[in-house]
Amino acid sequence: MFDGVAKRYDLMNDLLSLGQTKNWRKAATAIIKPAAGMKILDLAAGTGASSRPLADAGAEVYPVDFSQGMLDSGRKRHPDLHFTLGDALNIPFKDNEFDVTTISFGLRNTNDVNKALQEALRVTKDGGRLVVVEFSHPTNKIFRTVYMKYLMALLPKISRKLSSNPDAYVYLAESIQAWPTQSELAQKIAVAGWKQTSWKNLTFGIVAIHSAVKVAK
Ligand SMILES: C[S@@+](CC[C@H](N)C(=O)[O-])C[C@H]1O[C@@H](n2cnc3c(N)ncnc32)[C@H](O)[C@@H]1O
Numbered sequence: 001m002f003d004g005v006a007k008r009y010d011l012m013n014d015l016l017s018l019g020q021t022k023n024w025r026k027a028a029t030a031i032i033k034p035a036a037g038m039k040i041l042d043l044a045a046g047t048g049a050s051s052r053p054l055a056d057a058g059a060e061v062y063p064v065d066f067s068q069g070m071l072d073s074g075r076k077r078h079p080d081l082h083f084t085l086g087d088a089l090n091i092p093f094k095d096n097e098f099d100v101t102t103i104s105f106g107l108r109n110t111n112d113v114n115k116a117l118q119e120a121l122r123v124t125k126d127g128g129r130l131v132v133v134e135f136s137h138p139t140n141k142i143f144r145t146v147y148m149k150y151l152m153a154l155l156p157k158i159s160r161k162l163s164s165n166p167d168a169y170v171y172l173a174e175s176i177q178a179w180p181t182q183s184e185l186a187q188k189i190a191v192a193g194w195k196q197t198s199w200k201n202l203t204f205g206i207v208a209i210h211s212a213v214k215v216a217k
Pocket residue numbers: 002043044045046047048049050064065066067070086087088089103104105106109110111
């Protein structure tokens with residue numbers, strides 16, 4: 001599915017999020033605090049849009065994705081980034097390698113969330129952090145009702161006009177609705193072995209950034 005939407009992926013993100021994607025990436029960067037000397041794994045990195053600000057801040061970034069189409073678009077757009085073809089459920093890196101492991105708008109798409117979180121834990125150093133950026137659930141009841149209408153009715157309609165693969169956006173809407181709430185995801189992160197789990201809501205909870213720490217056993 002991602003191979004099919006790769007070419008217009010970044011443009012569609014900006015359009016369908018009404019320009020919010022940039023703010024969400026800024027907020028993620030502020031939490032990750034990338035700096036020279038930091039080694040960061042960006043799982044499900046797609047076209048590299050989530051890796052770009054981390055590399056620009058001087059961190060050593062490793063974007064990994066299992067869609068060849070997304071990687072091809074990413075390599076064209078960001079020739080300086082070192083993309084790796086790989087599965088978040090079987091990460092092609094050794095144990096305890098990264099200061100931060102992050103995944104933006106990707107955890108929801110993995111087939112096994114617990115396995116992805118455990119694999120992220122394995123490759124992160126002791127004292128290292130997990131940062132998950134993902135669609136979540138607006139906290140205000142009235143806003144949530146309006147947003148769900150946009151998601152389930154308007155978004156598939158708009159994408160039918162704009163996207164080469166409108167079904168991908170029906171999937172997007174359905175997968176967001178079925179995704180755990182902020183506290184449920186925090187619980188899943190803890191069950192996978194991460195400690196000190198917390199989250200920050202963005203745009204009324206349309207997106208949430210979950211953070212956690214790997215504590216030595
Ligand atoms: C919505 S895109 C997000 C891309 C990027 N992180 C961003 O913020 O723009 C989701 C990506 O997850 C990737 N993906 C889904 N499951 C994966 C897995 N098990 N291993 C690696 N990549 C995966 C897809 O190929 C796709 O590129």
